[in-house]
Amino acid sequence: MSARQVTLAEVAKQAGVSLATASRVLNGSTRQVSGDLSDRVLRTAEELGYVPNASAQALARNSSSLVGLVVHDITDPYFSCIAAGVTRVAEEAGLVVVLGTTGRRPEREAELLSTLRAHRARAVVLAGSRTTDRAAQARLAAEIDAFTEQGGRVACVSQAKLGTDTVVPGNRAGGRALARALAELGHKRFAVLGGPPELVVARDRLAGFKAGLADAGIAPPVVIGGAFTRDGGYEAALELLAAKTRATCVFAVTDVMAMGAMAALRERGVRVPEDMAIAGFDDIPTLRDTVPALSTVRLPLEEMGEIAAGLVLDTGRDEARTVRVAGEVVLRASTGQN
Amino acid sequence: MSARQVTLAEVAKQAGVSLATASRVLNGSTRQVSGDLSDRVLRTAEELGYVPNASAQALARNSSSLVGLVVHDITDPYFSCIAAGVTRVAEEAGLVVVLGTTGRRPEREAELLSTLRAHRARAVVLAGSRTTDRAAQARLAAEIDAFTEQGGRVACVSQAKLGTDTVVPGNRAGGRALARALAELGHKRFAVLGGPPELVVARDRLAGFKAGLADAGIAPPVVIGGAFTRDGGYEAALELLAAKTRATCVFAVTDVMAMGAMAALRERGVRVPEDMAIAGFDDIPTLRDTVPALSTVRLPLEEMGEIAAGLVLDTGRDEARTVRVAGEVVLRASTGQN
DNA sequence: GCGTGGCGGGAAAGCGCTTTCCAGCGCTCC
DNA sequence: GGAGCGCTGGAAAGCGCTTTCCCGCCACGC
Numbered sequence: 001m002s003a004r005q006v007t008l009a010e011v012a013k014q015a016g017v018s019l020a021t022a023s024r025v026l027n028g029s030t031r032q033v034s035g036d037l038s039d040r041v042l043r044t045a046e047e048l049g050y051v052p053n054a055s056a057q058a059l060a061r062n063s064s065s066l067v068g069l070v071v072h073d074i075t076d077p078y079f080s081c082i083a084a085g086v087t088r089v090a091e092e093a094g095l096v097v098v099l100g101t102t103g104r105r106p107e108r109e110a111e112l113l114s115t116l117r118a119h120r121a122r123a124v125v126l127a128g129s130r131t132t133d134r135a136a137q138a139r140l141a142a143e144i145d146a147f148t149e150q151g152g153r154v155a156c157v158s159q160a161k162l163g164t165d166t167v168v169p170g171n172r173a174g175g176r177a178l179a180r181a182l183a184e185l186g187h188k189r190f191a192v193l194g195g196p197p198e199l200v201v202a203r204d205r206l207a208g209f210k211a212g213l214a215d216a217g218i219a220p221p222v223v224i225g226g227a228f229t230r231d232g233g234y235e236a237a238l239e240l241l242a243a244k245t246r247a248t249c250v251f252a253v254t255d256v257m258a259m260g261a262m263a264a265l266r267e268r269g270v271r272v273p274e275d276m277a278i279a280g281f282d283d284i285p286t287l288r289d290t291v292p293a294l295s296t297v298r299l300p301l302e303e304m305g306e307i308a309a310g311l312v313l314d315t316g317r318d319e320a321r322t323v324r325v326a327g328e329v330v331l332r333a334s335t336g337q338n
Numbered sequence: 339m340s341a342r343q344v345t346l347a348e349v350a351k352q353a354g355v356s357l358a359t360a361s362r363v364l365n366g367s368t369r370q371v372s373g374d375l376s377d378r379v380l381r382t383a384e385e386l387g388y389v390p391n392a393s394a395q396a397l398a399r400n401s402s403s404l405v406g407l408v409v410h411d412i413t414d415p416y417f418s419c420i421a422a423g424v425t426r427v428a429e430e431a432g433l434v435v436v437l438g439t440t441g442r443r444p445e446r447e448a449e450l451l452s453t454l455r456a457h458r459a460r461a462v463v464l465a466g467s468r469t470t471d472r473a474a475q476a477r478l479a480a481e482i483d484a485f486t487e488q489g490g491r492v493a494c495v496s497q498a499k500l501g502t503d504t505v506v507p508g509n510r511a512g513g514r515a516l517a518r519a520l521a522e523l524g525h526k527r528f529a530v531l532g533g534p535p536e537l538v539v540a541r542d543r544l545a546g547f548k549a550g551l552a553d554a555g556i557a558p559p560v561v562i563g564g565a566f567t568r569d570g571g572y573e574a575a576l577e578l579l580a581a582k583t584r585a586t587c588v589f590a591v592t593d594v595m596a597m598g599a600m601a602a603l604r605e606r607g608v609r610v611p612e613d614m615a616i617a618g619f620d621d622i623p624t625l626r627d628t629v630p631a632l633s634t635v636r637l638p639l640e641e642m643g644e645i646a647a648g649l650v651l652d653t654g655r656d657e658a659r660t661v662r663v664a665g666e667v668v669l670r671a672s673t674g675q676n
Numbered sequence: 677g678c679g680t681g682g683c684g685g686g687a688a689a690g691c692g693c694t695t696t697c698c699a700g701c702g703c704t705c706c
Numbered sequence: 707g708g709a710g711c712g713c714t715g716g717a718a719a720g721c722g723c724t725t726t727c728c729c730g731c732c733a734c735g736c
Contacts, residue, residue, distance in 0.1 A: 005488050049484065051452060051455055051456045051484075052456055053397070053456065053458065054393075054456040054457040054458065055392075055393045055394075055396035055397045055402060055457070055458055056393075056397050058393035059391070059393045059394050059397055064393060066436075069437070073422070074412065074418050074421050074422050074425065075415070075418050075419055075421075075422045075623070075640075077413070077415075077418075077624075080412050080413050080415075080418045081413055083412050083413075083437070084411070084412050084413045084439070087412065087437060087438075087439050088439070091438070091439065096436055096438070096453060096457065097436065097437050097438075098404070098434050098435065098436050098437070099407070099421070099425060099435050099436070099437040100425075100429070100434070100435075101422070101425050101426070101429065114389060115434060117389055118389045118390055118391065118392040119392040119393070119434065120391065120392065120393055146387065146389075150343055230623075230627070259624065259627050260627070262627065263627040266629065285413070285568075286415075286597065286624045289568070289597050289598070289600065289601040289628075290627075290628045290629065291604065291628065291629045291630075302413075
């Protein structure tokens with residue numbers, strides 16, 4: 001089988017030109033090639049079905065056309081939206097995105113970065129959330145350094161790391177605005193499903209929310225931890241109900257968690273929003289269509305992916321930049337009065 | 339900046355061995371190396387922070403560690419679930435997955451395959467649905483041939499292509515079983531939101547559904563086309579309502595479409611399931627938690643991704659294999675009586 | 677007329693790795 | 707005791723491409 005792949009050398013020979021000329025014609029260069037030869041090369045390349053060997057190009061140029069994308073779980077709409085943004089931009093730039101998933105294990109992030117470095121990826125977007133796990137962070141920082149020293153760029157979504165481009169959503173501000181909006185709806189007693197305490201994103205949203213409550217002169221919420229997933233929200237909501245707090249409104253730091261929480265409430269016969277109002281964060285598309293529609297803080301997820309990819313592919317500037325994107329409170333049926 | 343990357347040659351020199359020996363130690367080979375030298379190489383590699391250059395390896399070995407994955411839209415839960423399965427298997431095998439998105443343009447599939455070929459990807463999973471567009475199919479078939487001739491393997495999810503491994507969900511059988519189950523619930527008049535007529539997946543599900551209705555001695559359904567997306571389902575549902583059929587139960591050929599349809603029904607004040615029952619296909623995770631929960635045909639999406647990746651990475655067998663996975667009817671609240 | 681410079685073309689030196697081939701060495705086996 | 711073998715280590719030839727360097731050619735200016 002395996003018809004040997006057509007090489008540049010074959011094209012060159014067939015077209016009766018040198019390797020150098022063929023390369024210049026087919027893969028761009030500053031040098032000019034006469035129209036005559038150029039045509040001939042183009043034609044034979046076409047005829048032979050020549051496709052350049054990307055590995056060889058990468059080796060010779062010492063830079064590949066790969067862009068890395070690291071997420072925790074591609075199944076999570078938060079990440080898949082960001083992924084959509086990143087891939088769109090990358091593909092427009094003629095690059096190819098390699099997808100790495102961590103399964104929420106922080107140490108995988110560094111491993112993946114190392115792999116990406118081996119592949120000489122020219123850039124990486126890190127969409128996973130930052131943890132406070134010291135060892136993992138140190139290892140990650142070292143990998144990031146190694147990666148950038150090798151000439152690659154790194155952008156983080158929602159986790160400011162020194163020396164990298166960053167897209168920072170207004171987690172704190174969003175949480176705060178949401179708290180105020182909910183307070184205005186008349187709620188007095190709040191609970192928060194706070195996710196894992198070591199996740200910075202979760203902490204920021206929680207901190208913002210608390211600040212917002214304080215602004216409104218409302219007592220601090222009951223906070224219940226849990227995993228950053230639908231099931232985490234489900235469990236946390238059950239725990240909340242078991243705790244018999246008098247909260248009338250619960251804030252899940254993530255839409256996905258809110259989804260699980262709503263399922264738990266429903267199972268327990270707690271009506272939303274009559275018995276318990278609920279709000280999330282992110283505004284993932286699927287939850288706009290649910291009943292009741294979820295109140296949340298909207299983040300332009302796809303756009304954030306696009307921005308991150310844009311930052312990381314913009315070879316012009318060299319210093320790290322930070323782009324802030326604001327969250328927008330969106331009140332829907334899940335908090336009533338709407 | 340850019341501290342030059344550590345090369346094998348540097349490691350070898352530092353460790354006082356030849357390039358060949360260093361390569362054998364670090365990157366596996368059939369050949370043995372004495373424990374003494376081996377240790378020395380391993381140690382210096384560690385010290386220097388050596389990471390093999392994947393492009394160079396790919397070039398020298400004429401085979402890379404890339405696995406392609408082509409989907410229409412990574413944001414669609416159907417695809418993101420499959421993607422999760424594929425990446426899991428690939429990462430376990432020490433491979434890296436390259437994600438390509440077509441944006442539902444059939445011609446992109448061939449383009450991406452060509453790119454993947456340039457990168458010498460060792461395998462590709464095509465998760466996009468097959469269309470009946472002749473030109474696109476021909477181009478795609480040619481690219482698949484080129485890819486396999488070059489030594490790569492191709493697997494398709496849910497679209498049987500000659501000469502490739504395939505994971506085939508029971509679209510027809512699932513549609514049929516669903517129709518029968520719905521008939522048993524007492525429905526007599528059905529509508530189908532059939533998606534784009536040129537998509538084979540959509541056609542199969544529809545055909546199966548019709549067959550199931552026929553089995554139950556029920557008149558053929560009203561069929562309304564539309565896009566294979568949430569918005570497509572939304573529009574199609576509006577059209578259905580405008581058509582003033584007397585259908586009491588509507589089958590959306592995709593859960594995602596069903597989601598849009600439910601939103602449309604809700605907006606128009608049509609209660610589900612009291613006024614109109616609805617069922618989907620795929621069983622995407624998010625819709626298990628909605629109100630009402632969606633009746634559907636469950637497909638093991640992640641598993642399908644895993645199977646596809648498994649097929650394509652199993653270098654043992656050479657002929658194309660087909661794995662069928664059955665859909666399982668799951669009746670939930672959206673069809674009432676439950 | 678000849679030096680100059682610009683320009684298009686080709687030869688060849690890598691890029692970092694794998695792998696073949698060969699050399700040397702210590703064994704076993706007659 | 708020597709032929710033959712198996713085993714380990716190293717030299718070197720690629721893998722397919724980019725890019726530097728050089729060469730020959732032509733147009734130009736003095």
